[in-house]
Amino acid sequence: MLAPVRSAPFWNLLPPEVKTVALTLALLGLSVTVGACRKPEPGTARAPVVLERRTVPETPEVTQIPPRRRADGCLEGAPAVAKAPPPPHHLSGRLGLWVAQVDPVTLTPVRAVGTNPDSVFPLASTYKQAVLWALLREFDAGRVSPTERFDVTHQNQSLGGYPYDGTNVRDLSLRMIRYSDNTATDILHRRVGLERVQAVADDLGLCHTRLILPTRDWWVAQVGLSQTFNSTTRWAAARGKDRLNLAALIDKDAQAYRSDYLQRKLDTYFEQRHKLDDDLRVHNLSTPYELGTLIAYEFLKPGLSPRARKWQHEVMSSGYGRSALRAQHAGNVVNFGGKGGNGWRLLTYSGYFQTKDGRHVVYAFMQHGADQTYTLPLTRRAFAWINEGVDAVLGPQKPTKSRKPKH
Incomplete structure (x- = not known):
């Protein structure tokens, strides 16, 4: 989940109990790293609703037109919606947000707000939910068994913590989402197939x-260790078979290096010559609107069997975000699935939840080029903005008053 650099704590090297403490501190607004986080600026008043593309009513109601594709088969950009409220606390860098209540049948936005919904951002570990979805498709097709076991080797070990030898597919999927384990992700990604x-x-x-590259692959490409990536100018625009062929060669290059060697190279790269454009060249990517669309289908129309849906729910509900939602503290969340990711100057959070009255909400937050190199302590600020977006879509989510214990 974290960019593996010597000057910042390594999220995937931390034991689960330390991660829990770190997230709790982050949500309380406390810094858990060496290095200065900018102090939160005073909260700003919510600005009047302004437009992204056309005049709409003050309520962010959206005309429900099914998503349309262009002649090349690509989904058109985000529909015209009201601009998201401003972040209540300072967030530096380039920002994107999409929060939408979606129709559970058509999956079109009913009410939505957005900021830069069509801008492309690195996904970091948020992409791992797509690996789970692809895995469950393979499970339903009878090509993958949840009891299949894997050992950790020099070829498949990625950065950070990693599972014990002999861990089965079911447990690897849980590690991938709950602990954002990179090695578990890469094992499953390759087992499913890059193209799937x-x-x-x-x-x-x-x-x-x-979504095509396993975690180790983008780091190997970023530091210049992939001869395939270094020798082509086609990668950014590659699609279909061309992208698959290049990705397979990059993946082969990546498996030639030990993870400790890659770690040292990354330390030097991030400390001395990191460029934001490099992230966009090598990382898995999406836009807030496209990720929100993917999440809507992932949770509401995944095309999975009841057994696979149960597996998906159990794993995705372990992802981070439920406790950070005001709707949860208002007692208004009955189903949840989420995933976050962070790295060197980037942070992402995404999720889905269903309310008590049956409304379905997706959100996607993206930050790239933050002033802070280690971004996990920005979690509280990120969710403060997500919650503002949820309030704009659903109405204010007010936490319920805790009842005094009976004597």
């Missing part, structure tokens, strides 16, 4: 969404 993970986006016409 990418197909999660391609089947929906999400042409700005790239």
